[in-house]
Amino acid sequence: MRFVDEYRDAEKARALAAKIAALCEPGRHYKFMEVCGGHTHTIYKHGLEDYLPESISLVHGPGCPVCVLPMGRVDDAIALAEQPDVIMTSFGDMMRVPGGRGSFFDSSAAGTDIRMVYSPLDALKIARQNPDKRVIFMAIGMETTTPSTAMTVLRAAAEGIENFSIFCNHVMIVPAIKAILDSPDLRLDGFIGPGHVSTVIGCRPYEYIPAEYGKPIVTAGFEPLDILQSVYMLLQQLAEGRCEVENQYSRVVPWDGNTVALRAVAEVMELRPYFEWRGLGFISHSALQVREKYAAFDAERLFKLPGVRVADPKACQCGEVLKGVLKPWECKVFGTACTPEMPIGTCMVSSEGACAAYYNFGRFSRQRVREVSIESSRA
Amino acid sequence: MTHQDTTQQQRAGWAEEAVTEHSVAGPNADAGYPTHTPGTEHTGREQLVLERIERARRARPRVREKLITLAHGAGGKATQSLIEAIFLDAFRNPLLEPLEDAAAVTVGDARLAFTTDSYVVSPLFFPGGNIGDLAVNGTVNDLAVSGARPAHLSAGFILEEGFPVEDLRRIVTSMAEAAAAAGVSIVTGDTKVVQRGKADGCYINTAGVGLITDGLNLGVATARPGDVVIVSGPVGDHGITIMLERGELDLDAELVSDTAPVHELVRGLLDAVGPSVRAMRDATRGGVATILNEVAKAAGVAVVVDEDLVPVRPEVRGACELLGIDPLYVACEGRIVAIVDPAAADDAVAALQAHPLGTGATAVGRVAEDPPGLVLLKTGFGGTRIIDLLVGDPLPRIC
Numbered sequence: 001m002r003f004v005d006e007y008r009d010a011e012k013a014r015a016l017a018a019k020i021a022a023l024c025e026p027g028r029h030y031k032f033m034e035v036c037g038g039h040t041h042t043i044y045k046h047g048l049e050d051y052l053p054e055s056i057s058l059v060h061g062p063g064c065p066v067c068v069l070p071m072g073r074v075d076d077a078i079a080l081a082e083q084p085d086v087i088m089t090s091f092g093d094m095m096r097v098p099g100g101r102g103s104f105f106d107s108s109a110a111g112t113d114i115r116m117v118y119s120p121l122d123a124l125k126i127a128r129q130n131p132d133k134r135v136i137f138m139a140i141g142m143e144t145t146t147p148s149t150a151m152t153v154l155r156a157a158a159e160g161i162e163n164f165s166i167f168c169n170h171v172m173i174v175p176a177i178k179a180i181l182d183s184p185d186l187r188l189d190g191f192i193g194p195g196h197v198s199t200v201i202g203c204r205p206y207e208y209i210p211a212e213y214g215k216p217i218v219t220a221g222f223e224p225l226d227i228l229q230s231v232y233m234l235l236q237q238l239a240e241g242r243c244e245v246e247n248q249y250s251r252v253v254p255w256d257g258n259t260v261a262l263r264a265v266a267e268v269m270e271l272r273p274y275f276e277w278r279g280l281g282f283i284s285h286s287a288l289q290v291r292e293k294y295a296a297f298d299a300e301r302l303f304k305l306p307g308v309r310v311a312d313p314k315a316c317q318c319g320e321v322l323k324g325v326l327k328p329w330e331c332k333v334f335g336t337a338c339t340p341e342m343p344i345g346t347c348m349v350s351s352e353g354a355c356a357a358y359y360n361f362g363r364f365s366r367q368r369v370r371e372v373s374i375e376s377s378r379a
Numbered sequence: 380m381t382h383q384d385t386t387q388q389q390r391a392g393w394a395e396e397a398v399t400e401h402s403v404a405g406p407n408a409d410a411g412y413p414t415h416t417p418g419t420e421h422t423g424r425e426q427l428v429l430e431r432i433e434r435a436r437r438a439r440p441r442v443r444e445k446l447i448t449l450a451h452g453a454g455g456k457a458t459q460s461l462i463e464a465i466f467l468d469a470f471r472n473p474l475l476e477p478l479e480d481a482a483a484v485t486v487g488d489a490r491l492a493f494t495t496d497s498y499v500v501s502p503l504f505f506p507g508g509n510i511g512d513l514a515v516n517g518t519v520n521d522l523a524v525s526g527a528r529p530a531h532l533s534a535g536f537i538l539e540e541g542f543p544v545e546d547l548r549r550i551v552t553s554m555a556e557a558a559a560a561a562g563v564s565i566v567t568g569d570t571k572v573v574q575r576g577k578a579d580g581c582y583i584n585t586a587g588v589g590l591i592t593d594g595l596n597l598g599v600a601t602a603r604p605g606d607v608v609i610v611s612g613p614v615g616d617h618g619i620t621i622m623l624e625r626g627e628l629d630l631d632a633e634l635v636s637d638t639a640p641v642h643e644l645v646r647g648l649l650d651a652v653g654p655s656v657r658a659m660r661d662a663t664r665g666g667v668a669t670i671l672n673e674v675a676k677a678a679g680v681a682v683v684v685d686e687d688l689v690p691v692r693p694e695v696r697g698a699c700e701l702l703g704i705d706p707l708y709v710a711c712e713g714r715i716v717a718i719v720d721p722a723a724a725d726d727a728v729a730a731l732q733a734h735p736l737g738t739g740a741t742a743v744g745r746v747a748e749d750p751p752g753l754v755l756l757k758t759g760f761g762g763t764r765i766i767d768l769l770v771g772d773p774l775p776r777i778c
Contacts, residue, residue, distance in 0.1 A: 010761035046760040047761070050761065098393075310388070312391075313395050329428045341457060361764040
């Protein structure tokens with residue numbers, strides 16, 4: 001398949017892996033954080049770690065919007081779905097995210113009308129088709145999906161659709177990266193920057209990372225070769241004593257981002273003073289809310305929300321996993337109390353969550369499997 | 380992280396319970412748990428955790444939910460828990476226990492395969508077929524892959540008030556044609572009509588019996604290391620066809636369902652290399668990946684699949700890329716997976732390829748000894764990963 005196969009070429013991967021191994025200083029250990037959950041998914045789905053020398057660890061970052069949604073917000077969303085005549089609409093990966101009282105799936109089984117959509121425009125279509133219902137879109141996501149939510153609100157306003165609103169949970173990755181950099185318990189050598197987010201915001205917002213924190217960052221695409229190449233570029237920077245923002249994903253990411261999309265977001269939304277990230281706590285100016293001008297489309301203003309915080313279970317170590325302090329399997333409930341069928345922590349829910357990716361794709365001993373494949377190739 | 384939370388806090392009771400249930404009792408709950416030393420070599424610790432997870436997975440399945448959710452019907456882990464914890468628990472007997480596609484029962488001197496399946500596909504009509512031929516082929520195929528010659532079927536209909544008779548005629552005509560093609564007769568049936576809104580047009584249940592004549596002992600539990608895994612053609616056609624036909628995705632592709640009776644295809648395989656065939660399954664809901672997991676679990680072996688060898692049509696692959704689904708999980712309705720002794724693998728592939736439904740047949744992987752219970756995929760990119768049972772439901776109501 002064009003535009004896919006060329007980025008999954010095993011031959012090229014082997015060549016790149018050799019160059020990566022050659023760049024590693026003997027005795028040095030490298031820790032790179034891939035910020036974005038999409039990267040985590042790619043890494044495990046394609047078995048990319050098989051190509052990396054043991055001296056390089058990839059640390060999985062907080063860039064999975066589903067994973068960082070606190071349980072209390074899920075409960076709020078379910079409370080919205082329980083209001084009379086409400087149709088709640090949501091992306092599919094939100095359906096299994098547990099709140100304090102269960103997930104959208106559970107709520108739907110109990111009788112609420114919750115429908116999966118692929119785009120907020122589909123939610124708007126449902127609103128048009130059901131004028132006697134109040135249709136709410138569960139808006140989640142980082143900068144990648146925020147513009148489509150904003151555009152949908154603008155279209156609803158232009159068409160005068162009165163029975164449509166959004167429950168805005170959009171968050172921003174840059175403040176979260178900053179929170180991680182400020183966290184004392186983490187030593188990182190560099191970042192693999194979020195590719196999809198960067199298609200919207202460009203690469204400039206990352207300039208503070210090398211400038212103020214002295215860490216290199218390479219914005220990367222989502223195919224496995226993209227990620228290998230970005231690891232190589234990070235190692236090159238370190239080897240050459242450079243520290244800057246580089247763009248590996250230039251086939252999609254413009255340096256200055258998508259100004260049209262950014263304008264739409266700025267028109268509809270504004271910064272919240274602070275927002276709770278699951279596992280990371282409250283982070284200042286890290287999320288968006290609907291502006292007063294578009295209050296008619298803001299479910300938070302239209303409905304009364306319980307707004308009760310739900311504490312993470314003590315055993316849940318999502319925070320440490322999201323900050324990259326723990327590998328998924330190092331969490332004490334990983335794979336036993338917390339599984340994809342019954343996720344306690346959100347990192348186990350979305351396919352982009354680090355724990356789900358490791359559980360679904362990487363839950364085996366690489367060493368043992370290597371021995372097995374050597375044996376079978378002998379046979 | 381400068382803001383303190385001042386609002387009221389609650390705890391998630393269900394989560395606390397799950398943690399308690401899995402934690403080792405006693406004050407030294409963490410004793411033996413590998414401690415975390417950042418930056419250290421971790422293979423040994425990781426191995427301990429993996430073993431603990433395997434123990435948790437082997438634990439008796441439970442249904443914790445208070446209500447049935449769509450996940451219980453998706454063919455993945457939740458379905459498996461439901462079957463084992465509710466149905467098997469209540470009905471337990473030696474014939475049911477293997478949970479094969481059909482039960483092998485002895486009546487007098489005859490060995491019969493007996494199976495049933497319900498069909499709730501939406502939409503009812505789709506490129507390549509409709510709920511009617513799907514309902515016949517599905518049951519014929521369950522009998523065929525159990526090594527039986529399909530003979531007689533029943534058909535039960537649950538119809539919604541207001542359902543067009545003309546549509547019912549079309550469905551029933553397709554059933555008659557599919558039955559004739561499969562050489563089976565529909566010999567008994569039932570009809571119920573429910574109020575408008577209490578069903579979605581038309582649901583069909585079929586049951587079937589067939590005669591087992593080869594004296595073969597087929598079953599996924601008989602797979603052994605070295606065996607070859609064969610699929611009979613491109614995977615995922617049916618699931619993606621249904622998905623596209625619903626029109627929710629605004630995607631178009633020249634794709635038709637692969638719904639077809641596989642009894643002749645299977646017969647060709649058994650006639651050629653019968654005693655070397657360990658097990659066959661038709662890959663429906665949950666796709667090839669689910670079958671391979673059943674093999675790994677039932678036989679206590681590993682199954683290693685080579686991604687580059689799995690036949691997938693470009694249209695299916697493209698749609699799966701866009702949707703973020705692995706084609707290995709997508710339903711087929713006319714494809715079989717066969718586990719075959721390595722010495723007979725080439726002949727088995729040739730026998731399948733000799734039938735029009737099997738022209739795309741190919742070996743995709745092998746059974747291995749280690750790690751038991753897991754399906755591993757050698758990715759096209761050159762890495763290795765697990766293919767687990769599906770959690771959640773990418774494509775509801777595909778059959």
